[in-house]
Amino acid sequence: MHSIIRQSPLALIVEDDDTMRTMIREVLEQIGLAVEEAEDGAIGLERFHTLRPDIVLLDVKMPNMDGFTFCSRVRNTPHGQHVPILMMTATEDTASIERAYDAGATDFIHKPIHWSILGHRVKYILRTADALNGLARSEAQLANAQRLAKMGSWDWYAAHDELHLTKAACRILPHVPSNIAKGRDGLIRMFHAEDRNAIDQAMHATIRTGDPSDIECRVLLPGGGERIVLQRIEVLDDEASGTLHIHGVLQDITERRQAEAKIQELVSYDAVTGLPNRLFFLEQFGREIANAERAGYSLALLQLNIDRFKRVNETLGRSAGDAVLKEVARRLRSCVRPGDSILRRDSAANGSDAARLGSDEFVVIARGLGNIDDAAKVSRRVRAELARPMDIAGHELVLTASIGIAIYPLDGTDVDALIRNADTATSYAKQRGRDNSQFFTESINRAAVETLVLEADLRKALELDQLAVYYQPKVDLATRKIIGVEALARWFHPELGLVPPMRFIPLAEEAGLIVPIGNWVLSTAMRQMAEWHALGHRSLTMALNISAQTFSNAGLTETIRSAVATTGLEAKFLEIEVTESMLMRDINETVEILQWMRDQGIRIAIDDFGTGYSSLAYLRRFPLDVLKIDRSFVQESTQNADGAAITRAIIALANSLNLEVVAEGVETVDQASFLQDHGC
Numbered sequence: 252m253h254s255i256i257r258q259s260p261l262a263l264i265v266e267d268d269d270t271m272r273t274m275i276r277e278v279l280e281q282i283g284l285a286v287e288e289a290e291d292g293a294i295g296l297e298r299f300h301t302l303r304p305d306i307v308l309l310d311v312k313m314p315n316m317d318g319f320t321f322c323s324r325v326r327n328t329p330h331g332q333h334v335p336i337l338m339m340t341a342t343e344d345t346a347s348i349e350r351a352y353d354a355g356a357t358d359f360i361h362k363p364i365h366w367s368i369l370g371h372r373v374k375y376i377l378r379t380a381d382a383l384n385g386l387a388r389s390e391a392q393l394a395n396a397q398r399l400a401k402m403g404s405w406d407w408y409a410a411h412d413e414l415h416l417t418k419a420a421c422r423i424l425p426h427v428p429s430n431i432a433k434g435r436d437g438l439i440r441m442f443h444a445e446d447r448n449a450i451d452q453a454m455h456a457t458i459r460t461g462d463p464s465d466i467e468c469r470v471l472l473p474g475g476g477e478r479i480v481l482q483r484i485e486v487l488d489d490e491a492s493g494t495l496h497i498h499g500v501l502q503d504i505t506e507r508r509q510a511e512a513k514i515q516e517l518v519s520y521d522a523v524t525g526l527p528n529r530l531f532f533l534e535q536f537g538r539e540i541a542n543a544e545r546a547g548y549s550l551a552l553l554q555l556n557i558d559r560f561k562r563v564n565e566t567l568g569r570s571a572g573d574a575v576l577k578e579v580a581r582r583l584r585s586c587v588r589p590g591d592s593i594l595r596r597d598s599a600a601n602g603s604d605a606a607r608l609g610s611d612e613f614v615v616i617a618r619g620l621g622n623i624d625d626a627a628k629v630s631r632r633v634r635a636e637l638a639r640p641m642d643i644a645g646h647e648l649v650l651t652a653s654i655g656i657a658i659y660p661l662d663g664t665d666v667d668a669l670i671r672n673a674d675t676a677t678s679y680a681k682q683r684g685r686d687n688s689q690f691f692t693e694s695i696n697r698a699a700v701e702t703l704v705l706e707a708d709l710r711k712a713l714e715l716d717q718l719a720v721y722y723q724p725k726v727d728l729a730t731r732k733i734i735g736v737e738a739l740a741r742w743f744h745p746e747l748g749l750v751p752p753m754r755f756i757p758l759a760e761e762a763g764l765i766v767p768i769g770n771w772v773l774s775t776a777m778r779q780m781a782e783w784h785a786l787g788h789r790s791l792t793m794a795l796n797i798s799a800q801t802f803s804n805a806g807l808t809e810t811i812r813s814a815v816a817t818t819g820l821e822a823k824f825l826e827i828e829v830t831e832s833m834l835m836r837d838i839n840e841t842v843e844i845l846q847w848m849r850d851q852g853i854r855i856a857i858d859d860f861g862t863g864y865s866s867l868a869y870l871r872r873f874p875l876d877v878l879k880i881d882r883s884f885v886q887e888s889t890q891n892a893d894g895a896a897i898t899r900a901i902i903a904l905a906n907s908l909n910l911e912v913v914a915e916g917v918e919t920v921d922q923a924s925f926l927q928d929h930g931c
Contacts, residue, residue: 257285257305258285259283259284259285260283260284260285260305260306260377261284261285261286261287261302261303261304261305261306262279262284262285262286262287262304262305262306262307262308262373263286263287263288263289263295263298263299263302263304263306263307263308264276264279264286264287264288264289264308265288265289265291265292265294265295265307265308265309265310265313265318265321266288266289266290266308266309266310266313266339267290267291267310267312267313267314268310269290271310272288272290274364274366275308275364275369276288278366278369278370278373279308279370279373281370282370282373282374284306284373287302287304291313291314291315291316292313292315292316292317292318292320292321293315293316294315295307295309295316295321296316296321296324296325299325299331300328303330303334304334305334305335305377305380306334306335306336306337306373306376306377306380307325307334307335307336307337308337308339308373309321309322309336309337309338309339309356310338310339310340311338311339311340311341311347311351312340312341318338318340318351318354319350319351319354320354322336322338322351322354322355322356323354323355325355326354326355333380333383333384334380335357335358335376335377335379335380336355336356336357337356337357337358337359337360337372337373337376338351338356338358338359338360339359339360339361339362339364340359340360340361340362341361341362357376357380358372358376360372365518367514367517367518368511368514368515368518371510371511371514375507382402401419401423401502401503401504402419402423402500402501402502402503403416403417403418403419403420403421403422403423403424403500403501404416404417404419404420404498404499404500404501405417405420405438405498405499405501406487406496406497406498406499407434407435407438407496407497407499408494408495408496409435409494409495409496409497410494410495411434412434412435413434414434414435414437414438419501420501423470423478423480423501423502423503424441424470424480424501425470425472425473435454438499439451441470442468442469442470442480443468443469443470443471443477445469446468446469449466449468450466450468450482453466453482453484454484454497457484457485457486457497458486458495458497461486463483463484463485464483464484464485465481465482465483465484466481466482466484467479467480467481467482467504468480468482477505478503478505479503479504479505479508480501480502480503480504481501481502481504482499482500482501482502483499483500484497484498484499485497485498485499486498518530518531519531521580521606521607523573523576523577523580523607524576524577524579524580524607525577525580526580526583526584526605526606526607526613527604527605527606527607528606528607528608529606529607529608529609531606532606532608532614533666535604536552536616536666536669536670537666539616539618540659540664540665540666540669543618543659543660544660544664548618548619548620549619549620549658549659549660549661550616550617550618550620550658550659550669551616551617551620551623551625551626551629551656551657551658551659552614552615552616552656552657552658552659552669552670552673553614553615553616553617553626553629553630553633553654553655553656553673553688554608554612554613554614554654554655554656554657554670554673554674554676554677555612555613555614555615555633555652555653555654555677556611556612556613556652556653556654556677556681557575557579557611557637557650557651557652558650558651558652558653558681558685558686559685560572560575560610560611561611563575563643563648565837567643567644567646568644570644571643571644571646574643574644575641575643575648575650576607576611578641578643579613579637579650580605580607580613582636582637582639583605583613583615583633583636584605585636586605586615586629586632586633586636604616614670614673615629615633617629620658623658623661623690626656626658626690627656627688627690630654630656630688631688633652633654634651634652634654634686634688637650637651637652638650638651651685651686652686653677653680653681653685653686653687653688654676654677654680654687654688654689655672655673655674655675655676655677655678655679655680655688655689655690655691656673656676656688656689656690656691657669657670657672657673657676657690657691658690658691662691672691673691675691676689676690676691676692677689702758705750705754705755705758706758706761706762708744709742709755709758709759709762709764710762710764712742712744713767713768713771717742717743717744717745718740718741718742718743718768718771718772719740719741719742719743720738720739720740720741720772720775720776720779721738721739721740721741722736722737722738722739722776722779723736723737723739724736725737725792725794725913726917728923728926728927728931729927733791734790734791734792735791735792735793735794735826736791736792736793736794737793737794737795737796737828738772738773738775738776738779738793738794738795738796739752739796740752740756740768740772742755756798760798760799760800763800765798765800765801766798766800766801766804766806769797769798769800769801770801770806770810772795773795773810773811773814774810774813774814774817776793776795777793777814777815777817777818777820777825778817778818779793780793780818780820780824781818781819781820784820784824791824792824792825792826792854793824793825793826794826794827794828794856795825795826795827795828796828796858797827797828797829797833799830799832799833802829802833802841802844803837803840807844808844808847811825811848811851811853815851821852822851822852822853823852823853823854825852825853825854826853826854826855826856826876826877827848827853827854827855827856828856828857828858828877828879829845829855829856829857829858830857830858830859831857831859831860834857834873838872841873842872842873842874845873845874845875846874849874854876854877855873855874855875855876855877856875856876856877856878856879856913857870857875857877857878857879858879859879859881859915860878860879860880860881860901870904870908870910871908875910876910876911877910877911877912877913878901878904878905878908878910878911878912878913879912879913879914879915880898880901880902880912880913880914880915880931881915882914882915882916884897884898884901885898885914885915885916885917885922885926886916886918886922888922888925888926889919889921889922889925895925898914898925898926898929899929902926902929902930902931903929903930906930912930912931913931914926914931
């Protein structure tokens, strides 16, 4: 047999799709193969004769010459009889598969291709081909080749029921019984009891038709384990004796099957939690829906997000975050009905399954619902299970979850619709304050669509000059004069009119637009302040709210420097307002940023004091100048004793710490008088 010495095995890809050829090439080159390509069968046949590749990956449907014709012609050439041919087909009908094997295909793989499995499949095919070529090259190397390939053989002669096994076969079949002389029955009893009937039928079929039979069976090992054996059974002509002669070839494929199982696990299951991943979930959920349609039962899809999971990673580290995810997965499994596996292919019609779709996003499938309330019960059980304290890295954590629920067939009849609607319901649960469950409804969907459209419009608002800055006056109660202003962003939508800040500011934060909007407000407000100063109002100060994203953005200090330099406005006329929760995110970094602002002459104000941590410790630690009382306390100061007491206490606290105190949202003379009387 003619051979070509190469540094790497050569693969020939015969495929008319350019993109598919490129993707296959990348996989093969990653496993160390040299690769050549052909865009149709006719060109591929020419290159096969010229290049003599070690393996061919062949598409079935191609112009000029299809894969079946190509395969047949290759097999009719001397150097093409033993080359492995892996056929790729999008069809799954038995006739096409049989036709592929009849044409001489070594194996076939379905499209769409699992790319991580393709490389391993090619390596195994090449490995098997090498073993078979070794057998063909030299009878003298047979025993060694069988040992390396974990192959052996047996022969059964019907006339005297006589059985012969090679030494390699005895290594593969460790339980050689004492009654081996009984021949055929003794051979069958070497295999697993559950596989014996299939082996018996395969032998009968081979004798009846004369065609070889391939069968995968198990062998029990002395230690209690199993070995997986691929067995090929065929009838050999024995003209000398004229008796029936059956020949069997065994190959130990245990490692191959284990590797394939491991590959399948890596492809289908999440590495951190061990739960089914998004790919496997989507595949299995489609089957679940088909089963539900046939059997006439309902399904509930519960999509779950861990509330504020990002904070765990930020404060305790990634390893602690992974530990949380593992514990969440364990608790979700405990919510699955005992005896049911997670997304098992043959799972029963009743029960629950779980999967991780990514980050802190999980899903649970509940089957066999009597009514919609049953889905709510599953949701409550999941939330109750997650709410139990968990010990992570020495810290006791209590988690909550936002859950969205979509019902099949009420909220959708396909995978995409149900996932989309469950996601919409989850977003609504977060908007309702988190730590709750919400069913998908059409009104939620309409609101979600409106929010999506509004977000798209907001992305264009800056460039279309739809944003404006309003200035809320700050009044000195003693002199009744305006001593400063607070800059407030407003959005004039061309169709909706003035969009309330409570509507578009959270949307901007969620969409990642708050930083550019905040920078624009800062620059615009400082230019306006510079104009007012130029007109003679040189004592006015400008207060600006800074979002958490803007505050932690690396470009904040440079934006402030640039605005000061451009406008010529002294930094001492600028006041930056931050919230209590922003201060507590990363205290060391916060102190550093605030101190830089203080060094520039910028004043620092605590906004909405009393609604967050209200900690005396941070009031002493952070470089602060102003404490602002939240408008809710101001409104209650003249309405009830509790509101008045809280407002007086905040004013006294600020005065004792030498902080200027400012009250927000003063709307009545009585409120102004109360505040002035108590030193605001």
